[in-house]
Amino acid sequence: MKGLLRLYPRWWRERYGREMEVLVDELPSRTGVALDLLLGAAMAYAFVIRENRILSAAGAYLHGVCVAVLLQAIGFVLLILYSERWPGGVNTDVALGPFHFAAVMWPIDFFGPRSLTQAQVTRWLPLDWLPAIGLLVVLVATLVVVMTAPRLLRTSR
Amino acid sequence: MRRLSAAVSLVLLSLLAVAVAQASLVALILLFSAVLKLNLTIELGLHYLHLSLPAAPYRPEVAVYNAGSIASVVFTAAGGAVAATWKFRRWRAPR
Structure with missing residues (x-):
């Protein structure tokens, strides 16, 4: 000890x-x-x-880097959720002018198990979304904790 | 000379922080790909880093292109730089 x-x-x-x-x-x-x-x-x-001013700025740099990483992870999960907005998935491309950053490509399901009825049921029971939504909730909660951590440390003195 | 070595140290440490952050982000994305059952492709220059899931053939493929990788590094570094600059300007000596 x-x-x-x-x-x-x-x-x-x-x-x-x-x-x-x-x-x-x-x-x-x-x-x-x-x-x-x-x-x-x-x-x-x-x-x-x-x-110390320099050390404070260095600490803020590390904090900003952590927030940026979390925002990108949230963006990744949101991209997956956005591409799943329709049963069977929608091909999604993230681009700005001639620059393509990322894409989600769904396979063509010629002989898939989904009938029209199943597709309609899936629309109201988006079970495929649950893991992504779970990840999103965890990431957003982590982001909130990271953003409020400096203030909590200051007030806990 | 001291100022130059301090500036070089600052740059190297900030690059190290960004490298560690990007490695963590790649690890997170690999984990999410495993959880969400995705086929993942990350383009790095002329190479591809490909993670495939043969057991789930109807799952989507997520591709991150060169522009996305570069934008990610720039965004991470910019996030840190903006926070550091803001703190440096707003810093006041504690009472």
Whole structure:
């Protein structure tokens, strides 16, 4: 448990290190305590980063990169859902002028199992959409957490 | 000299961050292709990275072309750059 105190910044260890070692010795060695120590180390580094303009900008850069990745993943799933808007699927092309970015191509199902009745039923029971919608919900929830994380860290001080 | 080495370090670290982010995005897309049962093709220059699913012949094929790969890298880097610039301009010393 005392080893986790080495994760804290140097200025923090010089100021509070000895008191914290005494406190950690008295506390039981539980996962909750370890998690508290880890969270405390993250908060201490967040304080150091906030104090420095360059480090704050670097942290914001990493945050922006994470948001961009999540937005692209959401875009990918939305593309799949958009191409599934009709039973049997619709070929979809994402292009801007002469530049083609991505495409979804459905196979031609000459001898497929779907009759007209089945196609009509599928239209009202889009079970094919469920995995994609599930992924979309998870991605959007993750995006919300990532976007609100800096504010939550600031208010939890 | 110190400023030059700091600027070079900054550029290299930002490129590294974008490379790691793009690798994570490719891993996510591979995972989504497995979950949604898609045939995936990623065009990289003159090569294709192709993931096919012979057990599900009626599933769609998703293709990401060169322009899409480049646009993805540019979007990721731009997202980070915009956030960093915004933070750098709005930064105020904490009380």
